[in-house]
Amino acid sequence: MKSGVRHGEYKVAGGKLVAADVTVDDATIANVHINGDFFLEPDEALPRLNNALVGMPESAAVDALTARLDDAVRGAHLVGFTTAAIAIAVRRALGFATGWADHTFEILHPAPMPPAMHLALDEVLTAEVGRGTRPPTLRLWEWDTRAIIIGSFQSLRNEVDLEESKAEGVTVVRRISGGGAMFVEPGNGVTYSLYVPASLVEGLSFEQSYAFLDDWVLGGLRSIGIDATYQPLNDITSALGKIGGAAQKRLANGGVLHHAMMSYDVDADKMFRVLRIGREKLSDKGTKSAKKRVDPLRSQTGMTREAVMEALKDHFRERYDTVDGTLRPEEIAAATTLAAEKFTNPQWTARIP
Known part of the structure; x- marks a missing residue:
């Protein structure tokens, strides 16, 4: 079953805001769009982040999501945020985590x-x-x-x-x-x-x-x-x-x-x-x-x-x-x-x- 776009956000303490727009198809992550006021080099790392979680189970825990994101951006520079922050934003979008x-x-x-x-x-x-x-x-x-x-x-x-x-x-x-x-x-x-x-x-x-x-x-x-x-x-x-x-x-x-x-x-x-x-x-x-x-x-x-x-x-x-x-x-x-x-x-x- 396909669902609409789900939105989640996470503000890194002392850092930047990370947002994730996620769609799910048959309990599997079908599409992810990461955005925010963070800094990321090189630019090519962003599509790697967006694609890293596609195909993972909707129920995947933060640790599993983070590990996949780490592999995708190895050698890139993330400033003001972390791959764990992205994973939390994704979990919030999927309804497994909540924000203030x-x-x-x-x-x-x-x-x-x-x-x-x-x-x-x-x-x-x-x-x-x-x-x-x-x-x-x-x-x-x-x-x-x-x-x-x-x-x-x-x-x-x-x-x-x-x-x-x-x-x-x-x-x-x-x-x-x-x-x-x-x-x-x-x-x-x-x-x-x-x-x-x-x-x-x-x-x-x-x-x-x-x-x-x-x-x-x-x-x-x-x-x-x-x-x-x-x-x-x-x-x-x-x-x-x-x-x-x-x-x-x-x-x-x-x-x-x-x-x-x-x-x-x-x-x-x-x-x-x-x-x-x-x-x-x-x-x-x-x-x-x-x-x-x-x-x-x-x-x-x-x-x-x-x-x-x-x-x-x-x-x-x-x-x-x-x-x-x-x-x-x-x-x-x-x-x-x-x-x-x-x-x-x-x-x-x-x-x-």
């Missing part, structure tokens, strides 16, 4: 809540998006107490000074995503979670998806005067230093969690007392010792934290289709149970002692 414009995002900004509840909501909402019972969602966090959140694979005793944390009234919790520990207090940071379906990051490695899912917040920070950039693997930074970091978790049901913490005005002396941050870890961050405040968002904008968060939400609304939403009673109930059974359970917190 294919979704309406719900924005949540609930009242302050305990650290364990935040982490439980991350798991609950990610699973719901994977099941298709919740739309893709952006949630901004508000903290009701001081906390240390350690990564899923970190050693509790190696990362946290438990005696000092207890003395400072700091709650220690473990999240489901990897990455490093972070110290938070009410009003000292900007934390958010993105819950998206796997189709949005179809064909992207973990490393590529960090840049892809962080791109909106870089634009939001630039809109308030911060020249923010992405620093692999998972840092958000500027010319004046690191602003924050992100982490991810992909669930088996197709839900993807991407969350980030950015510093508004952190008490670094306190942070260094409760966290065991070694010299080796600091050595690659250009840091010799703790400063009294770590305040990139406050010092670089002069804005209140609340104004920064509103500006970021406004930027997200400008870029994507959004609706404002609230947590549903059943989501709160499920997260409350999970917080009690898992995220406040010492066996989970100390699963890697």
Whole structure:
């Protein structure tokens, strides 16, 4: 059976737009037309790209499409895009991958809540998006107490000074995503979670998806005067230093969690007392010792934290289709149970002692 032309696009993070117009005949790719604002030398490489995927199964995965494209343009120069980007655009055209414009995002900004509840909501909402019972969602966090959140694979005793944390009234919790520990207090940071379906990051490695899912917040920070950039693997930074970091978790049901913490005005002396941050870890961050405040968002904008968060939400609304939403009673109930059974359970917190 023959179908009409299908169109797909993929914007390379920090690079160019790649578009693919594809036709299919009897579940086989019959014609491909690649276009975009990229650079390609020599010109003769473009028809080779267009012809490379003809005859491949409509269901071919990104890796298989990329391998065929690599063979076709060996020796050519691709600037601002990659063969993988073409493959993703083709998969989007065929309906196996989605783009930002294919979704309406719900924005949540609930009242302050305990650290364990935040982490439980991350798991609950990610699973719901994977099941298709919740739309893709952006949630901004508000903290009701001081906390240390350690990564899923970190050693509790190696990362946290438990005696000092207890003395400072700091709650220690473990999240489901990897990455490093972070110290938070009410009003000292900007934390958010993105819950998206796997189709949005179809064909992207973990490393590529960090840049892809962080791109909106870089634009939001630039809109308030911060020249923010992405620093692999998972840092958000500027010319004046690191602003924050992100982490991810992909669930088996197709839900993807991407969350980030950015510093508004952190008490670094306190942070260094409760966290065991070694010299080796600091050595690659250009840091010799703790400063009294770590305040990139406050010092670089002069804005209140609340104004920064509103500006970021406004930027997200400008870029994507959004609706404002609230947590549903059943989501709160499920997260409350999970917080009690898992995220406040010492066996989970100390699963890697």
